[in-house]
Amino acid sequence: MAVKRNIIIIITGVAIVLLIRLFYLQVLDGSYKITAANNALRYDVEYPARGMIYDRNGNVIVENIITYDIMVTPRELKTVDTAELSKIFRIQETEISDILKKIDRKKSFNAFTFLKQVPADIYAGFRERADHFPGFYSVARTMRVYQRKIGGNVLGYVQEVDTSVIRKNPYYRQGDYIGKSGIEESYEEVLRGKKGVSVYLRNSHGITVEPYEGGRLDSAAIPGRSLTSSIDADLQEYIQEIMINKAGSVVAIEPATGEILALVSSPIFYPEMLSGVGRQQNYARLREDVTNPLYNRAIMSAQPPGSTFKLVNGLIGLQEGTLTVNTSCYCAGRYPYGKGVGCHIHSSPVDFVNSIRVSCNAYYCYAFRNILENKKYPSIDSALMAWRARVQKFGFGRKLGIDMPSERQGIVASKNLYNKYYGVGRWNPLSIISLSIGQGEIGATALQLANMCATVANRGYYYIPHIIKHIDEGVHVDPKYYEKQYCEIDEKYFDYSIEGMYLAVNGGGTAGRAAIHDIKVCGKTGTSENPHGANHSIFVCFAPKENPKIAVAAIVENAGFGGTFAAPIASLAVEKYLKREISRTWEETRMKETDLITNNPAYAKKKFKF
Amino acid sequence: MQRRNSSSNKIDFLIILIYLMLSVFGLMNIYSTQSDTQEIFDFTKKHGMQLMWMLISFIFATAVLVISSRFYLVFAYHIYIFAIILLILTLLIGIEVKSSKSWLGIGNFRFQPAEFAKLATSLALARLFGQSEFKFKTFKNRLKAIMTISLPTALVLLQRDWGSALVFGSFMFVLYRQGMSGSVLAYIAFTIVLFISTLMAPPDMIYAAITLITIIIAFIDYKDRSVLTKAVLPGLALLGIGIAYNNLSDSNIEYEKIIVATVLMVFVISVIYLLFKRKKIKWAPILFFISSITISYSADYTYNNVLKTHHRDRIEDMLGIKVDIKNAGYNVYQSKIAIGSGGFAGKGFLEGTQTKLNFVPEQSTDFIFCTIGEEWGFIGSAAVIFIYCFLLIRLILIAERQKTVFARTYGYCIVSIIFFHFTINIAMTVGLAPVIGIPLPYMSAGGSSLLSFTLLLFIFLKLDSTNHTGKPWLQY
Structure with missing residues (x-):
């Protein structure tokens, strides 16, 4: 019967179209395999130390100390002992649970910054007990230390990048630092060095199993170059x-x-007023100052x-x-x-x-x-x-x-x-x-x-x-x-x-x-x-x-x-x-x-x- | 005693086998979408829930097989009216989920009356066609059939459940089987193509194409070709003059307007000529031309004013007009990645990174095919398509062997519904159709859907089994 035949032809036709499409997606087009791998990759960034700044006579003006950012991978988080964390990091327990609450909702693999610029001595306490806190890990970051009282108008200062910078320059990612004003800004590319990265592949359980493509994409961090300023x-x-x-x-x-x-x-x-804790308040204060120090x-x-x-x-x-x-x-x-x-x-x-x-x-x-x-x-x-x-x-x-x-x-x-x-x-x-x-x-x-x-x-x-x-x-x-x-x-x-x-x-x-x-x-x-x-x-x-x-x-x-x-x-x-x-x-x-x-x-x- | 035996013996076990294959394979894939390997009987998880619904569906399926098939015939309209009442109730006291108000809740229990309405409409349609005096020829009867389909469609549309509303459109296949002209089906297909082309191509191209098709239809329709040559050649000449005038003078009339004006002029002259010669006028080409132009003209309006932004985004994403992998296109983009990354042989059961790491939204329900594509590869996806194809063709063959129009029509109803769901769902996951949230029959997670598809299928199996007993009471 013609009608029955036609309907069967239509069904078969649709099935063939779908099969061709699937064959194209799954067998012929290899790009989806790469994109899928990208979806499941883990990027570990290694941050370089920023270049030091000397004066014309070889005196150190700006150098770095190591601090640690404590990161959290929400998907790897188990129940967290906030009392112990509070003891280790010397902050209020409620503060910790507030941060965790924000993080917990997004069950993603993308790491969140839990605490920034934790000094080495506090970090040591965390490292001893790190295995109590699955999902937590640390990233070494450097922080500027100013040996001389040199004005921020000359030196500039360092601060976290904002979204406008990220949009304009693909090098920068959320949480990176960038030099603002003075030497720090004009010699940013010399001072910042180059971030290193290690790429790992995750398996279907989200566990990182192996370096991606045998580590072909990995690169080591290159520290920033030091500058000698003409300043005395x-x-x-x-x-x-x-x-x-x-x-x-x-x-x-x-x-x-x-x-x-x-x-x-x-x-x-001074630059230290605009880096680290208290940056926001200081900046507001400096902006409102009628003598306009900025x-x-x-x-x-x-x-x-x-x-x-x-x-x-x-x-x-x-x-x-x-x-x-x-x-x-x-x-x-x-x-x-x-x-x-x-x-x-x-x-x-x-x-x-x-x-x-x-x-x-x-x-x-x-x-x-x-x-x-x-x-x-x-x-x-x-x-x-x-x-x-x-x-x-x-x-x-x-x-x-x-x-x-x-x-x-x-x-x-x-x-x-x-x-x-x-x-x-x-x-x-x-x-x-x-x-x-x-x-x-x-x-x-x-x-x-x-x-x-x-x-x-x-x-x-x-x-x-x-x-x-x-x-x-x-x-x-x-x-x-x-x-x-x-x-x-x-x-x-x-x-x-x-x-x-x-x-x-x-x-x-x-x-x-x-x-x-x-x-x-x-x-x-x-x-x-x-x-x-x-x-x-x-x-x-x-x-x-x-x-x-x-x-x-x-x-x-x-x-x-x-x-x-x-x-x-x-x-x-x-x-x-x-x-x-x-x-x-x-x-x-x-x-x-x-x-x-x-x-x-x-x-x-x-x-x-x- | 003997009758019960005969009825259970005559059940088509091949269909039941396919049903079990699909639902168990579906359950495996739902299990796989859960991020960590878990206890299979954990009823707080999706796979646990699905397992529970599978058991409930089995109980209902058994009940369907036990109940006399006469029940569905006798109560077809009652069930239909009950479904309509449920749809109206949903409109009044339904729960709104993702901007469509399509769920009814009783305590913790929730279900989608639209799913049930598909079943009820199938029965009502089958009953309507099953009446011995019913012929799909008179206007009154056609109206009855169309109203039976349109009423639930309209109610579902009012719930803003576009996906389910489109499913009701698939009953066209039933009407086609019952005597509707194939040209209607072709015209619907043409309308869809026209709608999409209007969004993508300039109007003069589209109008030219419509004119060409009109001429072809006219050539098929008219035995007397001499009339056509008398109409077409001057028409083309007129068109040429119009375009030349437009180009030579300063007037900037759009080409599409010249085309429409010319064709209408040719129509008027031809009709007058035919009346004068007292020949029979064929209206098909004229109707086709005018309706097509109207559709094309209104497509832009419909698109921009009737459809919602997210519908437009999904359509534009599918057509590649606007690529937006962050928002509207995100689901499909991730879905294609998951399926594409499966390769020929797949990553293996529970090994899919894309589905297990939650990159694809709705992956256990509407996008379950992603998991199949990723973990089972082209072999697995092709097998699934083959099984659906086999199921559909087998159902058609069973429908055709029915001795009653009621059972046959019902069979075609479920073929239409399953076919539509299967096509749109898979086409959507591979980026060939816009994202319409309808589940893959028997495989997607979701109680209402599984249960209603089970009932849909097993009622037909029951009707088929009684068909073999040759009982005269089903002959209307």
Whole structure:
């Protein structure tokens, strides 16, 4: 009968389709066997020790101790003696049962972290009785230990990876650590090493039976490489100490190499605050702190450089030929054109060298106006842009390329900025005259100022500032840090600037407090006008005058004139570095004891807002 | 005394053997899904429960064999009405499990009335067709048959139990056996294909395909081919003009609209021509075209508005439109891994890592075939398919030898149900059908399912055994 036959044909047809599909899945396609094995694999991860960090003199700054993470495989868990566990790990029994309750619900083979960073002595107690606790095992992890009190802005810190990192980078898994900010972040890949892994196959009872594929996929952990930082730990600690209770930043560079000797951002935080127990609370506290310790001022906070910028304007004038070293100018206490620019009382008239010594505002107003009205350029627009290009050659208004995260570029005025602000053709040299003395539309970080100072000390070039000196085992430091960067100003002009800086410190100039009796310090003060509160005190200096060993820039926020705070602090740093001890203990004490934060109205106002 | 002997002697023991093979093999695999080897009589575990249900099923099976087969004939409608009442009760006081309200609970005891409704509907359908005057020709009778099936289907659908509702659709085979045109079956198959293609292919392609099939149907239907050539050739010309106009002018009418417009125009002209010539009009091609276009057009709507997100995900996963091995596709992905990893000979009893380590969800119930595939390999899975095939064909042969329409129809009912469950369940585990949660007959863990499939089968065996006695009282 046709209908019966048809129905039998349909049934047979379906059976044949299913058989073909099964034959394909089970016999022809081998990929499911591999995936099935993957499902049942056990991965034992071996964590490498993170690389150590040394300072430039070989002192250990950061090293590791071994701690243990106690893990639990939920499926292998039997009844747990929480009382004994509580005794071993010295935590509350209820806490333990809470963790176990969370774990117990998921009867999986994926291990759970039961406790983190258990110190070796407690772990020893657990290891003795480990066989009482089936399903529990331990994984050795290393933890950072800080031998020196170096700020977290330089070193950075280490913390557990979050999901955004895991999503972006396949290397990281839940529970891994990663370097955040500072050296720990920028040299993460060097420091972290490589995790090792052993893969085991489970049988149908979930028991690991054998290395998977004969251990072909296994790899040993490779420990992280050690780093030698260019930081001088003694100097760094010393500057941190004298910057106590002051907001600001100090950067010290070795001019001959561009190596950063110290990079202080104050107020400070220490890396240990953001690792291990209490991390969460500390982080919240640091974030809410109105003085913002997490903000790396030294490379992020751009301030008008004030009179220190006269060095740059003077050199540009000389190079452009709109100014000569013999140009002399009479100053009656102010620059009389436009809205006028005030000056302070000093001997008059002044030539180029003395203009730096006494930091004459009028002199630089004339000089800057000449730069902008240079007949070489068809318009003031192009003159400004030419000036801007020269300023950028000194490292202003762009990222220098330091090997640290979150460097900011600062500001250098451009024609677009003024065209937008005043309108095209509606501004002239007088509208922007404040640039001549480093105020207005210009902002530089302490790093950029220190770099500028190093450029002057080197008489025309710098090396990109960097915090790394050496990496172990054939990993090379980025070659860009070994290339001279020229600022395209003739070497001969620098002698006059340096002479001016020398006299500013040693010849009755503005920076007398920076003088050290047997070191030839050259410096330039600056006062950064601050519309939100008291002016910032700025100072750049290098020493010795011949063959400079150190260039320092200091910005002390809300401290007024550059000579009073920034100069002594920078000078103490120079003395500490060059002589390893301080002769002017009275100055040192005064600096340590000055508190510019507690009664600072700038912070009081902010506090009120919160 | 003699009668009882004869009845028990005439029972088809080959079917009982297959039944025992399937359920014992099922129990072994359920046992294997449990993570650690355990006591077989542990009634807190799935295999223990299944063993208990097997014993209960045996008792019921024996009872079925003892009760007179006349009982099922006489009470067929009563049982059907009782099942309908249970379904309505489930809607009112049922327990909701996984978004479908399909369980009734009495104390600790739970069961799915939909399982029982399959049995009841089979009996009612058999009874309906068994009436001596009943012929599946008149509209009234067709309506009766369709209503008998539709009522429980609708109630099960209201419980949002899609799987069981689809099972009722399998009664189409019964209607086919009882005289429904094969073209209806073919049209249902075509509808499914059309529905899926609508989701996967652009509409102009689909409409073109429908037009082509319409032309083929027309050629089969009309003896007088001259009419066709008169209609088709101008139609194609018209289509060409439409497409050319569309391309040359700026108007951007979709091709599918041009196709539909052209074909409808050809239809109208042809009908007028035929009326004019006083020839007989065949409506089949026209109906086919219009209904197909409607289905295709509404498929998108149905898909996006009637189906739930998880249904859509499952369908899209099966079709490979959206591969999502974490969520919707997880079950099938893991299921394919388990089955695929079994290889040719399997990993051996209790040696399957995938099933024992709980990678496949629902592995003792709807996904029991994974364990078979993993532990017994292609040999085991092929054997299971072969046994089902053998069972189904044997049941058809038995059905065909029945002397009463009642028994034969009932036989085809259980063939339809078992066939549908078997096909969809295994196709689902190997990724050929979307995940519809229906169990594998006699093998999946679950009391309601095992018991109802047992009753379904043993009632037929009982009917068959009385068939041989040749008692005249069954001749309606």
